[in-house]
Amino acid sequence: xxxxxxxxxxxxxxxxxxxxxxxxxxxxxxxxxxxxxxxxxxxxxxxxxxxxxxxxxxxxxxxxxxxxxxxxxxxxxxxxxxxxxxxxxxxxxxxxxxxxxxxxxxxxxxxxxxxxxxxxx
Numbered sequence: 001x002x003x004x005x006x007x008x009x010x011x012x013x014x015x016x017x018x019x020x021x022x023x024x025x026x027x028x029x030x031x032x033x034x035x036x037x038x039x040x041x042x043x044x045x046x047x048x049x050x051x052x053x054x055x056x057x058x059x060x061x062x063x064x065x066x067x068x069x070x071x072x073x074x075x076x077x078x079x080x081x082x083x084x085x086x087x088x089x090x091x092x093x094x095x096x097x098x099x100x101x102x103x104x105x106x107x108x109x110x111x112x113x114x115x116x117x118x119x120x121x
Contacts, residue, residue: 004119006053015050021062022054022115025108032104036073039106040080047111055116058084061091065110067098073106 005013015024026046028039044058051057068077074095081090091112100108 002121004054006050015054017054017115017119020115020117020120022051022056022113022119023111024050025110026050027100027102027105027108032102036068036076036106037080040077043107043109044080044084047109050111051113054113055118056113059086059089060114061089061111062114063091063112064093066093066095067100067108067110068095069098069100069106071095071097077107 001019004017005015006017007014012025015022017023024047026043028034028042029046030042031038034042047061048058051060066077068074085091098108100106
């Protein structure tokens with residue numbers, strides 16, 4: 001099976017797809033001064049773009065690992081998360097308290113999703 005790397009750089013690819021399964025990580029990119037709701041909304045919007053780039057959408061997300069700097073942010077994160085997924089389409093997820101790469105980051109998410117059929121080979 002071929003490994004598809006979308007926009008690869010020396011350190012990472014935007015999305016890596018193997019055997020029809022896409023893997024990618026998102027951090028807030030546009031407004032690092034945003035609160036947890038704003039950063040979560042940014043990440044989910046960016047995720048939609050990454051999913052579309054591999055012929056997928058948010059209904060095809062299989063799992064998400066969420067890294068948060070403080071569990072006090074959990075309620076705000078969940079409010080945006082719950083609004084993004086339609087009833088019955090939320091994936092499995094894990095939430096981990098972590099120190100992130102930039103002190104301004106409040107949240108980071110690692111996604112696993114089913115890609116479009118063109119990525120099965």
